[in-house]
Structures are given as structure tokens and as C-alpha cells.
Amino acid sequence: MGRIFEVRKSSMFARWDKMAKNFTRIGKEIIIAVKAGGADPNGNAALRRCFQNARSVGMPKDRVEAAIKRAQGKELVNYDEILYEGYGPHGVAILVETATDNHVRTVANVKSIFNKGGGTLGNSGSVAFQFKKMGVFKLKPEGLNPEDLELELIDFGLEELGEGTGENGEDVLVLRCAFADFGNLQKALEEKSLNPISAELEWIPGTTVSLDEEGAQDVLKLVDKLEQDEDVQKVFHNLQ
Numbered sequence: 001m002g003r004i005f006e007v008r009k010s011s012m013f014a015r016w017d018k019m020a021k022n023f024t025r026i027g028k029e030i031i032i033a034v035k036a037g038g039a040d041p042n043g044n045a046a047l048r049r050c051f052q053n054a055r056s057v058g059m060p061k062d063r064v065e066a067a068i069k070r071a072q073g074k075e076l077v078n079y080d081e082i083l084y085e086g087y088g089p090h091g092v093a094i095l096v097e098t099a100t101d102n103h104v105r106t107v108a109n110v111k112s113i114f115n116k117g118g119g120t121l122g123n124s125g126s127v128a129f130q131f132k133k134m135g136v137f138k139l140k141p142e143g144l145n146p147e148d149l150e151l152e153l154i155d156f157g158l159e160e161l162g163e164g165t166g167e168n169g170e171d172v173l174v175l176r177c178a179f180a181d182f183g184n185l186q187k188a189l190e191e192k193s194l195n196p197i198s199a200e201l202e203w204i205p206g207t208t209v210s211l212d213e214e215g216a217q218d219v220l221k222l223v224d225k226l227e228q229d230e231d232v233q234k235v236f237h238n239l240q
Contacts, residue, residue, distance in 0.1 A: 022057040025233055026050060027067040028079055028099045034071035035078075045183045048190075049199045056167075056198045077101045081233075084110050085127035088119040089218040090211055093127045093238045095203050100231040109229050117222030130238060131203040134159070135182035137175040137189065138166060138197040146173060156188035157181025166197060176204070205238035 030050045037044035041051060054064050082103065084096040094114075100106040107121075114121045141163075150161045157177040164174035177185045179201065186199060211219065219239050226235050 019057065023059050023063055024230075026054050026057065026059055027063065027070075028233065029053070030064065030067040031071040032079055032081065032099065034068055039068050039072060045186055049186065052196055052199045082106065083124075083128065084121060085124065086110075086114050086119055086121040087127065088114075088117065088222045088237065088239075090209070090215045092209050092211070092219045093130050093205070094119065094223065094226070095127060095131060095236045096226055096232055097234045097236075098229075098231045099233050102231075106229075106231040109231065110226065113222065113225045113229065117225055118218060119222055128203070130207070131205050131236065133179040134202060134204050135177045135179060135185060136198075136200045136202045136204075137177075137185065138164065138172040138199075139175065139189075139194060140197060141171055141173050144173060144194075149173075152192075153185065153188055157184045172197060202234075203236040205236075208238050208240035210240045 030047065033044060033046040033050050037046055039047070041047045051064065079099040079101055080103065082098050082100060084098065084107070086094050086096070088094050096110055098106050098110070111121045135157075146161060146163075150158065153161075153175070157180075158175055159178060160174075160176040162174050164172050166172045175185065182201065189196060216239060219237065223235050223237060226232055
């Protein structure tokens with residue numbers, strides 16, 4: 001077991017410091033999950049993941065229920081999930097996950113932010129090959145033996161288990177699995193009555209780029225601007 005360094009976390013997460021932004025992001029995820037797999041969490045792993053993440057940010061129950069009702073409504077705005085790829089300053093690779101009801105608006109905004117921030121929006125496939133999409137679970141370490149847990153979960157798709165930090169700087173155990181094994185690992189944790197602090201699908205870079213402080217700030221300013229856009233859900237990069 002080693003320490004897992006999460007390169008997408010940093011000062012760039014100023015956007016998520018605002019509770020309303022978290023609620024909006026998760027609300028969209030709930031709508032997408034319900035439309036794809038129904039409103040019964042027992043048969044919808046994606047919806048259970050949304051519920052876990054809603055609890056982790058203190059999203060009120062009525063906001064969660066409202067999102068489910070919106071997903072079942074006749075006049076619902078449909079959100080399409082689109083991944084944009086590009087390069088930031090100093091050649092740092094950036095992936096931008098969006099959920100949008102207007103493709104034209106979103107691509108125009110994302111392209112403008114890249115250009116103004118010293119980056120370039122690329123074509124599909126130009127950047128994603130440098131990342132691997134993985135399931136990422138965070139658990140409270142209290143009462144857990146990491147070595148035993150690792151052995152118990154290998155057969156359910158666990159690829160990496162290490163130490164990390166939560167949103168508030170607290171110690172957490174970080175578990176990673178292949179995208180295809182997300183449901184298997186999620187079910188295994190549930191059967192062991194282990195409730196993750198969060199359960200996300202993230203793009204993990206194969207290699208990272210090291211920059212000096214000034215160069216890193218150039219990249220993080222661009223990332224922060226991207227995250228402030230209303231259609232952007234998450235931003236990933238390979239800055240160390």
C-alpha cells in the first residue's frame with residue numbers, strides 16, 4: 001500500500017468551496033442517473049453513487065428528491081455528457097467533463113476559456129489517451145486494516161489502495177478500480193457495510209508534468225476558469 005497523490009485536487013477546487021455549486025453538479029448527476037437507470041437505487045448503481053456523494057457534501061434530502069422528480073418529469077431538460085480535451089499552458093493535458101443542454105453554447109465557452117488562458121482546445125482523442133478512467137472510492141480509515149481490506153477486495157476489481165486526503169484535508173483511504181469494475185467494487189463495499197465518503201469516476205493520468213510555481217499557477221488559473229462554467233462538471237489534468 002502506498003500514498004496516492006491526486007493531481008486534480010489543489011487550489012483549483014475553489015469552485016467546489018461553494019456549496020451551491022456542489023449541489024448543482026450532483027443534481028445534474030442524479031438526473032442523468034435516473035434517466036439512464038430508473039429511480040430505484042437498489043437497481044441503479046450510478047444513482048447510489050450520487051446518493052453517497054450528496055451525503056458527503058451535505059446536500060439536503062429535499063434537494064435530492066427534487067432532482068429525482070425532475071428526472072421523471074415530462075418537461076425535463078435533457079443533459080448530454082460531453083468530454084472536451086485540450087492542452088493548457090506549458091503543455092499540460094486537460095480533460096473537461098460537461099453536462100449540457102446546449103452543445104453550441106458549451107463548446108464556445110470552453111474554447112474561449114482555453115484560448116484566453118493560454119491553452120488550446122483539441123479534437124476528440126487528442127488528450128484522453130494519456131489518462132485512464134477509473135472508479136475512485138474514499139473511506140474513513142478508522143477501524144480498517146488496509147492490508148486485509150486490499151486482499152478482500154482484489155477479486156472485486158480493486159487495483160490500487162493507498163492513503164490520501166479528503167476535501168477538508170482529513171486522512172482517507174483511496175481505492176481505485178477500472179471503470180468496468182466500478183459496480184462490482186461498489187457492491188462489495190456495500191456488502192461489507194462500508195459506506196464511502198465519496199464514490200467518483202475520475203480520469204487518472206498515466207504520467208504527470210512538473211512545473212515551477214509560476215507555471216503551475218498559469219495552469220491552475222485556467223482550470224479554475226473552466227470549473228466556474230455552468231456546464232462544467234469536473235476538470236482533470238496531469239499537472240503534478
